[in-house]
Amino acid sequence: DTAVSQTPKYLVTQMGNDKSIKCEQNLGHDTMYWYKQDSKKFLKIMFSYNNKELIINETVPNRFSPKSPDKAHLNLHINSLELGDSAVYFCASSQDRGTRAFFGQGTRLTVV
Amino acid sequence: AQSVSQHNHHVILSEAASLELGCNYSYGGTVNLFWYVQYPGQHLQLLLKYFSGDPLVKGIKGFEAEFIKSKFSFNLRKPSVQWSDTAEYFCATGTASKLTFGTGTRLQVTL
Numbered sequence: 001d002t003a004v005s006q007t008p009k010y011l012v013t014q015m016g017n018d019k020s021i022k023c024e025q026n027l028g029h030d031t032m033y034w035y036k037q038d039s040k041k042f043l044k045i046m047f048s049y050n051n052k053e054l055i056i057n058e059t060v061p062n063r064f065s066p067k068s069p070d071k072a073h074l075n076l077h078i079n080s081l082e083l084g085d086s087a088v089y090f091c092a093s094s095q096d097r098g099t100r101a102f103f104g105q106g107t108r109l110t111v112v
Numbered sequence: 113a114q115s116v117s118q119h120n121h122h123v124i125l126s127e128a129a130s131l132e133l134g135c136n137y138s139y140g141g142t143v144n145l146f147w148y149v150q151y152p153g154q155h156l157q158l159l160l161k162y163f164s165g166d167p168l169v170k171g172i173k174g175f176e177a178e179f180i181k182s183k184f185s186f187n188l189r190k191p192s193v194q195w196s197d198t199a200e201y202f203c204a205t206g207t208a209s210k211l212t213f214g215t216g217t218r219l220q221v222t223l
Protein backbone atom coordinates (compact mmCIF):
# COMPACT_ATOMS: atom_id res chain seq x y z
CA ASP A 1 0.00 0.00 0.00
CA THR A 2 1.32 3.40 -0.96
CA ALA A 3 1.79 5.61 2.08
CA VAL A 4 1.58 8.97 0.30
CA SER A 5 -0.03 8.97 -3.10
CA GLN A 6 -0.33 11.79 -5.58
CA THR A 7 -2.44 11.98 -8.66
CA PRO A 8 -1.82 12.51 -11.45
CA LYS A 9 1.85 11.62 -11.92
CA TYR A 10 2.04 13.64 -15.11
CA LEU A 11 -0.04 16.64 -16.08
CA VAL A 12 0.27 18.60 -19.31
CA THR A 13 -1.97 21.60 -19.72
CA GLN A 14 -2.25 24.92 -21.49
CA MET A 15 -1.57 28.33 -20.05
CA GLY A 16 -4.55 29.90 -18.38
CA ASN A 17 -6.16 26.62 -17.33
CA ASP A 18 -7.05 25.66 -13.77
CA LYS A 19 -5.83 22.32 -12.48
CA SER A 20 -5.67 20.33 -9.27
CA ILE A 21 -3.21 17.83 -7.90
CA LYS A 22 -4.49 15.45 -5.27
CA CYS A 23 -2.59 14.01 -2.35
CA GLU A 24 -3.65 11.36 0.11
CA GLN A 25 -1.79 9.72 2.98
CA ASN A 26 -2.85 6.59 4.82
CA LEU A 27 -0.36 6.88 7.66
CA GLY A 28 -2.57 8.70 10.11
CA HIS A 29 -0.20 11.67 10.11
CA ASP A 30 -1.29 15.07 11.32
CA THR A 31 0.91 17.20 9.07
CA MET A 32 1.03 17.39 5.29
CA TYR A 33 3.18 19.44 2.95
CA TRP A 34 3.46 20.58 -0.62
CA TYR A 35 6.92 21.14 -2.05
CA LYS A 36 7.94 22.47 -5.43
CA GLN A 37 11.08 21.29 -7.16
CA ASP A 38 12.25 24.22 -9.22
CA SER A 39 14.45 24.40 -12.29
CA LYS A 40 17.60 24.45 -10.18
CA LYS A 41 16.56 21.09 -8.71
CA PHE A 42 15.94 22.51 -5.29
CA LEU A 43 13.00 21.44 -3.24
CA LYS A 44 11.12 24.34 -1.72
CA ILE A 45 8.30 24.24 0.77
CA MET A 46 5.07 25.79 -0.42
CA PHE A 47 2.47 24.92 2.19
CA SER A 48 2.13 22.94 5.35
CA TYR A 49 -1.08 21.88 7.04
CA ASN A 50 -1.52 20.47 10.52
CA ASN A 51 -4.87 18.94 11.35
CA LYS A 52 -6.45 20.71 8.39
CA GLU A 53 -5.08 24.09 9.42
CA LEU A 54 -2.54 26.06 7.44
CA ILE A 55 0.71 26.51 9.39
CA ILE A 56 3.22 27.37 6.67
CA ASN A 57 2.56 29.48 3.62
CA GLU A 58 5.73 30.49 1.89
CA THR A 59 5.91 33.12 -0.82
CA VAL A 60 3.58 31.47 -3.25
CA PRO A 61 1.32 33.27 -5.73
CA ASN A 62 -2.34 33.52 -4.77
CA ARG A 63 -3.11 31.37 -7.79
CA PHE A 64 -2.00 28.42 -5.67
CA SER A 65 -4.55 27.34 -3.11
CA PRO A 66 -4.22 24.26 -0.91
CA LYS A 67 -7.36 22.54 0.22
CA SER A 68 -7.52 20.05 3.06
CA PRO A 69 -10.94 18.40 3.31
CA ASP A 70 -9.67 16.12 6.06
CA LYS A 71 -6.44 15.14 7.79
CA ALA A 72 -5.58 12.53 5.18
CA HIS A 73 -5.87 14.79 2.15
CA LEU A 74 -4.12 17.93 1.00
CA ASN A 75 -4.95 18.93 -2.54
CA LEU A 76 -3.24 21.65 -4.51
CA HIS A 77 -5.34 23.79 -6.80
CA ILE A 78 -3.70 26.12 -9.28
CA ASN A 79 -5.60 28.83 -11.13
CA SER A 80 -4.58 30.54 -14.36
CA LEU A 81 -1.54 28.36 -14.95
CA GLU A 82 1.60 30.03 -16.25
CA LEU A 83 4.65 28.66 -18.04
CA GLY A 84 6.73 29.21 -14.92
CA ASP A 85 4.53 26.84 -12.97
CA SER A 86 6.07 23.93 -14.84
CA ALA A 87 7.84 21.86 -12.21
CA VAL A 88 7.60 18.71 -10.18
CA TYR A 89 5.39 19.03 -7.13
CA PHE A 90 5.85 16.76 -4.14
CA CYS A 91 3.39 16.01 -1.41
CA ALA A 92 4.61 14.72 1.94
CA SER A 93 3.33 13.93 5.40
CA SER A 94 4.73 13.50 8.89
CA GLN A 95 3.62 13.10 12.46
CA ASP A 96 2.92 16.33 14.25
CA ARG A 97 6.01 16.20 16.40
CA GLY A 98 7.95 13.66 14.42
CA THR A 99 10.80 14.18 12.05
CA ARG A 100 10.27 11.46 9.51
CA ALA A 101 8.58 12.70 6.39
CA PHE A 102 7.10 10.41 3.82
CA PHE A 103 7.03 11.72 0.28
CA GLY A 104 4.79 11.05 -2.63
CA GLN A 105 6.30 10.19 -5.98
CA GLY A 106 5.82 13.68 -7.34
CA THR A 107 3.62 15.17 -10.03
CA ARG A 108 5.33 16.55 -13.10
CA LEU A 109 3.35 19.55 -14.29
CA THR A 110 4.08 20.91 -17.75
CA VAL A 111 2.40 24.10 -18.86
CA VAL A 112 2.49 24.74 -22.60
CA ALA B 113 15.96 4.79 -13.08
CA GLN B 114 18.20 6.62 -10.68
CA SER B 115 17.85 5.74 -7.02
CA VAL B 116 19.59 6.21 -3.73
CA SER B 117 19.86 4.00 -0.71
CA GLN B 118 20.53 4.93 2.88
CA HIS B 119 21.58 2.01 5.01
CA ASN B 120 21.55 3.72 8.39
CA HIS B 121 17.96 4.04 9.49
CA HIS B 122 18.57 5.28 13.03
CA VAL B 123 21.83 6.67 14.38
CA ILE B 124 22.40 7.73 17.97
CA LEU B 125 25.45 9.82 18.84
CA SER B 126 26.69 11.78 21.79
CA GLU B 127 27.42 15.47 21.38
CA ALA B 128 30.84 16.17 19.88
CA ALA B 129 30.99 12.78 18.20
CA SER B 130 31.78 12.64 14.50
CA LEU B 131 29.05 11.84 12.05
CA GLU B 132 28.99 9.96 8.77
CA LEU B 133 25.74 8.98 7.11
CA GLY B 134 25.88 6.68 4.15
CA CYS B 135 24.25 7.27 0.79
CA ASN B 136 24.77 5.16 -2.30
CA TYR B 137 23.34 6.01 -5.66
CA SER B 138 22.64 3.92 -8.69
CA TYR B 139 24.42 4.78 -11.88
CA GLY B 140 22.26 6.71 -14.27
CA GLY B 141 24.31 9.03 -16.42
CA THR B 142 24.53 12.56 -15.10
CA VAL B 143 24.57 12.46 -11.32
CA ASN B 144 22.99 15.18 -9.26
CA LEU B 145 23.05 14.49 -5.54
CA PHE B 146 21.51 16.22 -2.57
CA TRP B 147 21.25 15.98 1.17
CA TYR B 148 18.15 17.36 2.84
CA VAL B 149 17.41 17.71 6.53
CA GLN B 150 14.13 17.86 8.37
CA TYR B 151 14.30 19.14 11.93
CA PRO B 152 11.55 18.15 14.36
CA GLY B 153 8.29 19.81 13.43
CA GLN B 154 9.78 21.58 10.44
CA HIS B 155 9.78 21.12 6.72
CA LEU B 156 12.56 19.77 4.56
CA GLN B 157 15.60 21.98 3.98
CA LEU B 158 18.52 21.65 1.61
CA LEU B 159 21.85 20.94 3.35
CA LEU B 160 24.08 20.68 0.31
CA LYS B 161 24.15 19.58 -3.30
CA TYR B 162 26.55 18.20 -5.88
CA PHE B 163 26.21 18.69 -9.61
CA SER B 164 29.82 18.60 -10.82
CA GLY B 165 33.30 19.89 -10.00
CA ASP B 166 34.96 19.55 -6.60
CA PRO B 167 33.76 16.24 -5.14
CA LEU B 168 33.98 17.61 -1.61
CA VAL B 169 30.93 19.74 -1.06
CA LYS B 170 30.49 22.10 1.86
CA GLY B 171 27.00 22.74 3.11
CA ILE B 172 25.30 24.72 5.82
CA LYS B 173 25.80 24.23 9.56
CA GLY B 174 29.20 22.58 9.19
CA PHE B 175 28.06 19.65 7.08
CA GLU B 176 29.98 18.32 4.12
CA ALA B 177 29.65 15.44 1.72
CA GLU B 178 32.07 13.71 -0.59
CA PHE B 179 31.16 12.38 -3.99
CA ILE B 180 33.16 9.20 -4.64
CA LYS B 181 32.38 8.01 -8.11
CA SER B 182 34.20 4.69 -7.78
CA LYS B 183 32.08 3.79 -4.79
CA PHE B 184 28.83 5.31 -6.01
CA SER B 185 28.67 7.09 -2.69
CA PHE B 186 27.79 10.53 -1.39
CA ASN B 187 28.19 10.26 2.36
CA LEU B 188 27.30 13.10 4.67
CA ARG B 189 29.81 14.08 7.37
CA LYS B 190 30.19 16.44 10.26
CA PRO B 191 33.26 16.46 12.53
CA SER B 192 31.38 17.25 15.73
CA VAL B 193 27.62 16.98 16.08
CA GLN B 194 25.47 19.09 18.34
CA TRP B 195 22.21 18.31 20.07
CA SER B 196 20.49 20.64 17.60
CA ASP B 197 21.50 18.32 14.75
CA THR B 198 18.86 15.86 15.87
CA ALA B 199 16.75 15.46 12.74
CA GLU B 200 15.87 13.27 9.81
CA TYR B 201 18.36 13.31 6.94
CA PHE B 202 17.45 12.44 3.38
CA CYS B 203 19.77 11.73 0.49
CA ALA B 204 18.31 12.38 -2.94
CA THR B 205 19.24 12.15 -6.58
CA GLY B 206 17.59 13.16 -9.75
CA THR B 207 17.17 15.31 -12.76
CA ALA B 208 14.98 18.26 -13.58
CA SER B 209 12.14 15.88 -14.34
CA LYS B 210 12.34 13.62 -11.30
CA LEU B 211 13.81 13.72 -7.84
CA THR B 212 14.18 10.47 -5.89
CA PHE B 213 14.70 10.39 -2.16
CA GLY B 214 16.31 7.79 0.04
CA THR B 215 14.34 6.40 2.93
CA GLY B 216 15.96 8.74 5.40
CA THR B 217 18.20 8.39 8.45
CA ARG B 218 17.04 9.51 11.82
CA LEU B 219 19.89 11.10 13.77
CA GLN B 220 19.49 11.41 17.51
CA VAL B 221 22.14 13.39 19.35
CA THR B 222 22.27 12.92 23.10
CA LEU B 223 23.70 15.33 25.63
